[in-house]
Every structure is written in C-alpha cells, then in structure tokens.
Amino acid sequence: MSTTIISLPDQSTARVPKVNYLTKENGLLSWLLTGDHKRIAMLYLISISFFFFIGGALAGLIRLELLTPQSDLMATDTYNKVFSMHGIIMIFFFLVPSVPATLGNFFIPMMLGAKDLALPKVNLLSWYLYVAAGILALYAMSTGGVDTGWTFTTPLSTHYVNTNVITTGLAIFIAGFSSIFTGLNFIVTIHKMRAPGMTWFRMPLFVWAHYAASILMVLGTPVLAIALVLVVLERTVGIGVFDPAKGGDPLLFQHLFWFYSHPAVYIMILPGMGVINEVISTFSRKRVFGYTAVAFSSVAIAVFGFFVWAHHMFIMGVSNYAVLVFSLLTMLVAVPSAIKIFNWAFTLYKGSITFETPMLYSFGFMGLFTIGGLTGVFLGTSGTDIHLTETYFIVAHFHFVMVGGMLMAFLAGLHFWWPKMTGRMYPEKISQLAAVVTFIGFNFTFFPQFVLGTLGMPRRYASYPPEFQILNVFSTAGATILGVGYLLPVLYLTWSLKYGEIAGNNPWQATGLEWQTQSPPLTENFIETPIMDHEAYDYEWLERQKEKEVASVG
Amino acid sequence: MSDSPVITQGALEAAHHEHPPYQRHHFETIGQQNDATNFAMWLFLLTEIMFFGGLFTAYLIYRNWYYPAFVAASHQLNIVWGSANTAVLISSSFTMAMGVWCAETRRKSGLVLALVLTFLLGLVFLGIKTIEYSEKIEKHHVPGFHYSIQSFVNPASDPVAAAYGDKPLALDMAGKTELYFFLYFAMTGMHALHMIIGIAILGYMIFRARAGAYTSGHVTFVENFGLYWHFVDIVWIFLFPLLYLISRHQ
Numbered sequence: 001m002s003t004t005i006i007s008l009p010d011q012s013t014a015r016v017p018k019v020n021y022l023t024k025e026n027g028l029l030s031w032l033l034t035g036d037h038k039r040i041a042m043l044y045l046i047s048i049s050f051f052f053f054i055g056g057a058l059a060g061l062i063r064l065e066l067l068t069p070q071s072d073l074m075a076t077d078t079y080n081k082v083f084s085m086h087g088i089i090m091i092f093f094f095l096v097p098s099v100p101a102t103l104g105n106f107f108i109p110m111m112l113g114a115k116d117l118a119l120p121k122v123n124l125l126s127w128y129l130y131v132a133a134g135i136l137a138l139y140a141m142s143t144g145g146v147d148t149g150w151t152f153t154t155p156l157s158t159h160y161v162n163t164n165v166i167t168t169g170l171a172i173f174i175a176g177f178s179s180i181f182t183g184l185n186f187i188v189t190i191h192k193m194r195a196p197g198m199t200w201f202r203m204p205l206f207v208w209a210h211y212a213a214s215i216l217m218v219l220g221t222p223v224l225a226i227a228l229v230l231v232v233l234e235r236t237v238g239i240g241v242f243d244p245a246k247g248g249d250p251l252l253f254q255h256l257f258w259f260y261s262h263p264a265v266y267i268m269i270l271p272g273m274g275v276i277n278e279v280i281s282t283f284s285r286k287r288v289f290g291y292t293a294v295a296f297s298s299v300a301i302a303v304f305g306f307f308v309w310a311h312h313m314f315i316m317g318v319s320n321y322a323v324l325v326f327s328l329l330t331m332l333v334a335v336p337s338a339i340k341i342f343n344w345a346f347t348l349y350k351g352s353i354t355f356e357t358p359m360l361y362s363f364g365f366m367g368l369f370t371i372g373g374l375t376g377v378f379l380g381t382s383g384t385d386i387h388l389t390e391t392y393f394i395v396a397h398f399h400f401v402m403v404g405g406m407l408m409a410f411l412a413g414l415h416f417w418w419p420k421m422t423g424r425m426y427p428e429k430i431s432q433l434a435a436v437v438t439f440i441g442f443n444f445t446f447f448p449q450f451v452l453g454t455l456g457m458p459r460r461y462a463s464y465p466p467e468f469q470i471l472n473v474f475s476t477a478g479a480t481i482l483g484v485g486y487l488l489p490v491l492y493l494t495w496s497l498k499y500g501e502i503a504g505n506n507p508w509q510a511t512g513l514e515w516q517t518q519s520p521p522l523t524e525n526f527i528e529t530p531i532m533d534h535e536a537y538d539y540e541w542l543e544r545q546k547e548k549e550v551a552s553v554g
Numbered sequence: 555m556s557d558s559p560v561i562t563q564g565a566l567e568a569a570h571h572e573h574p575p576y577q578r579h580h581f582e583t584i585g586q587q588n589d590a591t592n593f594a595m596w597l598f599l600l601t602e603i604m605f606f607g608g609l610f611t612a613y614l615i616y617r618n619w620y621y622p623a624f625v626a627a628s629h630q631l632n633i634v635w636g637s638a639n640t641a642v643l644i645s646s647s648f649t650m651a652m653g654v655w656c657a658e659t660r661r662k663s664g665l666v667l668a669l670v671l672t673f674l675l676g677l678v679f680l681g682i683k684t685i686e687y688s689e690k691i692e693k694h695h696v697p698g699f700h701y702s703i704q705s706f707v708n709p710a711s712d713p714v715a716a717a718y719g720d721k722p723l724a725l726d727m728a729g730k731t732e733l734y735f736f737l738y739f740a741m742t743g744m745h746a747l748h749m750i751i752g753i754a755i756l757g758y759m760i761f762r763a764r765a766g767a768y769t770s771g772h773v774t775f776v777e778n779f780g781l782y783w784h785f786v787d788i789v790w791i792f793l794f795p796l797l798y799l800i801s802r803h804q
Contacts, residue, residue: 116580118590184597192590193580222601226608230740237698239736241612247620247730256608529582 005283005354006507008425014502016423020520035120036523041106042421043127044097049490051093051134056486058086063445063479066472071462079462080147081163087150088168089141092175093134095406096264099271100217101130101182103413104210106421108186110514110521111204113195113530118188126181133175140167149460151261154242154253158234166235169228176221176228179267183217186210195513197532201295204512204536205288208295209274212302216263216270219306224260227253254316258309266305268402269369270298272409273340276362279412280344282510283359284351287537290343297336304333314385323382330380337373341366356508357428360435361412368404368442372397375450390460393453399446411438411489418493419507423520424500430492438485444478511542576772588774595778599785602748606789609744613737613796616730622723623730625801626706629718630695631738632686636798639682640790646675647787654780657773662766665776669760672783676753683746690735697736703728741793748786755779 008014021038031039061082065073074082109117117123140146146168148157157165190211194203231253233239240246242253281288288294310318310326318326344366353359375397378384388394418426448471453459457468464472506515517526534541574584581587617624653668693712694702706728709715723731759779762768768776 180601188590188594218601219604222605223608226605239697247733
C-alpha cells in the first residue's frame, strides 16, 4: 500500500514549460493591465496575503494586551481601534475575497474548460477596486483608526464616536463593489462559459460552492452598501434615519447590516467548503459521496442564509416572535452544513486515504468547522444566546468557523493547487509540519475562549478580572504558535517558487479539467477547447486516460 | 460532384474561424459573447434592485410608523412637476428603445438622433428635479440643513398645506416629516445620480455612434445601456406613486 499518491515527472529531465501564463508577457504593465484571470488571481493572492498579515499583526497586539488582566500595553481606546481594524481588515480584505478571488478566479474557468472568465475587464476592475478600498482603509487606520467594531453599530457609529467612520465606511463600500463584480463574473461564467459536455451536474463541487457564494455576493452586498451610505449621511448631514431623537430607528441599521453580514459568513465559508470537496475526493481516490446532495446543500445554505440575519439581534430588542422564527430558521442552516460534513465523512469511508498537506488541512477544517458550527447552534438558540452573546464564546465560535474553517480551507486549497499555479511542488515534510502546528496553535488559542465565554468574560474589553488570566495566557501562547504556523507557508512557498520540484501536469492524479493541462497553464488554459465526456471525480476515466497515454508512447 | 462536400466543409471551417473584430478572444462564438454580457447586465440590475431595496424598506417602515407625517409631507411635493417628469422619463425610454432598434437595423443617423433625444430628455428631467429641489430648499424642507416644521405645525401659514386643508400636526409628529424628506431626497437623489451617470454614458455613446460604432452589427453595448436606462426609468415608476401620489386624497 502506498502512502502517497504524488507522481512527479523524472526530475532530471523535467522542465517547467517555457511558455505559460507567467512568462507570456513581461513587465509590470503586462500585469497591471492584464485580462488573464490567472494573473489577476495572483495579484489578488499577493494583496490578500499583505492584508492578512496586517490583520494578523493586529490580532497579535490584541492577544498581547490580553496577556494581563490590566490594560497596560495600550490605552483602552487604542485597544478598541485595534480590534475594530483587525475585524474590518480580516473580514472585508481577507476572508471575503480569500478563496473566491484567488483560487476561484484561477480555477473556475479552468474547471469549466473556458479560456477566461466571461468579463475579464470587470475582473481586473474588481482588483483595482479592492486595492483602492484597501489603501483607503489603511489610510483611515494610520490617521486615527476607527473604534466601532467591524459592525458599525448605530448609534455608536453615527453619534458617539469621533474616529474615521466615514473613511472606513467608504473603504468597505468600495470593497463591496469589488466583491459584487467578482460574484457577478462567476455567475455569468458558470452559466455561459461551460465547455461542451460540461453539464451542471458534471461541474466540480468547487464550482457549485462558488455559484452559491456568488449569489450571496450579488444579492447581499448592495444592501451593505446602502446601509453604509446611510451611516455616512447620518454622520455628515444628520438625516435622522437611524437617530431615535428624530424618529429614526438604530435597529433598522442592524437589519440592513446583518442582511448582508450574515450571508457574508456564508460568502466566506462556502468557497472553503468547495476546496474541501476537491481535496477530500482527490486524496481518498473516490467520487464525493452524494454529489447532488452536496451540490444542492451549497445552494440551500445560500438560500437559508438570507433568512436568519436577525439571530445577531436577539438581545437588541426585536420581538419575541421574531426571535422564535429566526431561531428556528437558524437551526435549518445546520442541516445543509451537516449534509456536507456527513458526505465528506462518507467519501473518506473505504477510500484510499493519503495524508498530503492539503488533506491534513482539510481534516483540520472538518473537525474545527464542526465544532464551530455546533457552537453556532448554541448561539442560535435564544435561551443560551442571551447568556453567551457578547462574550468570548462568540469570539471563539466565529474564529472556529472563520479561522479554523475558512483559513484552513484556504491553505488546503493553496497547497493543493500550488503545483498548478506555479509549476513547482511545495516541500512536503515541512508543510505537513506547518499544518500540524497550525492545528495545535489554533486549538490552544481559541478553545480556552469557549471556556472564558461560558464563564462570562465579555468581548471587546482591554481588561478583565484576574481569575480569567490563566486561560488568556493559554490563548496568547497558542496565538504565538499559530503565528509560526502561518509564517512557515510564506517562507517555504516562496522558497519553492525557485527550488521546488517540478510538478508536471497532474502531480495528485486528480480528475478535474484544470489538471489535464500543463502547469503552469497557458494563457488560454487549454490548447483546444476540452470536451467533458465523464462525470466529475471519475477516477476510472482518469485510469483509462493514463492507459491510453502509455499505449501511445509504447 | 465528389468535391463539393469537401469544399462546403472547408467553407464552414473558414466561417467558423472568421470572427468579427469585436469578438473577444475567450468566447467561442459571438452569440456566447452577447448572451454573457446581456446576462451580466441583468445581474447588475439585480444588485441595483437590492441597493434601492434598502431605501424602499426604510420608506415602508417609517411610513407605517409616522403615517400622518408622511401624508402631510407628501402634500408638499409638486404633482405637476412630478407628472411632467414621469412623462419626460417615459418618453426618454421610448427614444432609447428606438435607439436600440436603430442600432439593430443599422440606421446610423436614426441611432444618433435617438440618443441625442434621450440625452436631452434626461437633462430635462434633471432640470425639473432641480426646480423641485430648490422649492424644498426655499421652504427649509431639506433634512439636516435648518429643517423647519413650520408648514406642518401651522399649515395655515403654508399655501400648499392650506390648499390641502391639512390639520396641524402635534410637535413630535411634525418632526417626523424630516424623515419623509430625507427619504425623498435619498431616493430621488440616488435616482438622479443614476440619471447623471446614464447621461454621461449617453454623451460618450453619441460620440461613438457618430463614428458608426454601433451600427456595424455589434449592438450589445447599446442594448445593455438600454436595459440600464429602462431600469432607472422603472425605479422612478415606483418612486412617483410612493412619494407623490398615494397620499393625495388624505
């Protein structure tokens, strides 16, 4: 029994193809004016990594401050700004674009057998909007920051604080349009750009997951945009729409904001789930169990996701009946999520499992996402929510889903497709180590926070009662380990660009169309338009392909 | 006889590889390109609906809460100008539709004329809107800028309110008229902003149409802009009754 499925070409003779999307044109302008979805994906990859490390540095400051019960590293006002900017940067500038704008951008056209996304110029525009928004956010941060939390809760954001709410709001408004354009592009591409034979139910589940996420981006983000416009108008002109003194209602802001921001968590997690499908299937050599159910569960999450927003507002004065209904609907979201987890487990069952790095990250995802998801049910239940909301329990819950889930999935996908994107393998052993370090560091950081939350430690305070210190020390120590876990990939992935082994077309022996072309791909992706004549994840088809290759060489 | 199928085959292939200059490289056929861009435009309009949807929601809620204030405040809108603007906008949609038809049937001068007319009607709409806005400014009905509730606590002092026979509102309810005017300005302002963007694009299109850009078979841009223009028109078709009409006789 083999312990790996990696099959690389003979390193002494193999070369990275001379002509590929990276080498086709040279010079900075050829990148800045490119229409190629693969180049734009790389631009995005660099920019979101940059923002991830800014957000990560802010997280480090938060954990350092919380090492001791007093507020001693920074003033309490500064602490408010640090956690606000951490949330804003991580959510709008890392998590929302993370998988869709990089891996989705790169691989959706390839998986569909298309030459590019339907609207290449709009794709490039979306990156420029992202960069403009990012610069504006950094400007806001460096000229005083914002301290409303990432939620811009009214009336705090409109009447009480005197920080850069307007600049930051505009930055997110612009970043929102970047996200809308990405989602719009994906939907059009998936509808109109599929290769011959690529029916809806032959698409990889990665594409289905992105389709669902794109629906959310297109329908949800404009509502956030108008909510932020109203906040800016309320601050500048004093229009009164969120001002109780003039008859407005601050809760209206919450409704509009969470109408986007709850679906936004599915924008963040669904593409990650898409990655897990590809990885689990490839490294257990089996078709994803219950393909159709998994495909529809993505769409179901997108649909249900629009009808649960008020569970963020249980303690904010919505009516008891609304709480009842939204609590019930929230439970419903657990169903399609569980469908996915169970189907992945069944995919593993009797599969030929190997433990390459992407698979390790995926296992991390499955475990941590399950914990994060189940604690979400605690919070969806109004009785426990009233006790747990605004405590560290909530912080731990969404970090389990977002960091333990989405970030693990992002790293799984990045390692999985790295050979295709760059033509070179990452070093296997050290990356397996990084995956394990990340997992351990993550649990050390965030598991204590569940306990802290249950004990009643509130979120968003720089100081806390001394009896909570031991768990906070654990959490800070874990964050240090986690930081190492995130630095390692940056180092060895950069190293691998030059020194990594030559990957060849299909190092994992995976079935997707993206693996049936050279690595790194040509600008046009395929020499001629591929014809899809088999189901997704059809490993028998792949075997037959290989037999034919051998026959023709012989 | 035996050669002819081969020739046909070759001709077909030549036809297949011969793309019109406006076909982007990543599309297989021009039909696919048109389908994709049209579909993208519809999706974009969907996001616009969601964008305006936030404002309509706010309107719905506050109208229910502060019904008397909304009735009294809506009496202040000028129905003559509002109706005129509706007529102007519907006419502009007609001229725009004519423009799309001219582009499809390759009538260059017809297209330029239609676009110019649409452009002018758009400007007329904005002009009338300016008159209406300046009326509001004169009466201090602009929320946030020295807003005055005089017309609502003392309707007899205001000729418009007096003409409707409005009853004086209690002080706190009269204050809520500011919300109505905010929603009025936000919704019509956002609509006007879309008009301004549309007019700017129209200007560019007139310039390009005179050079014959849209009458050589590539009409997607005109078509998609037409969709946008009609969408902006339809937004007004909802705004006009909600803001001007439904409280006329109360």
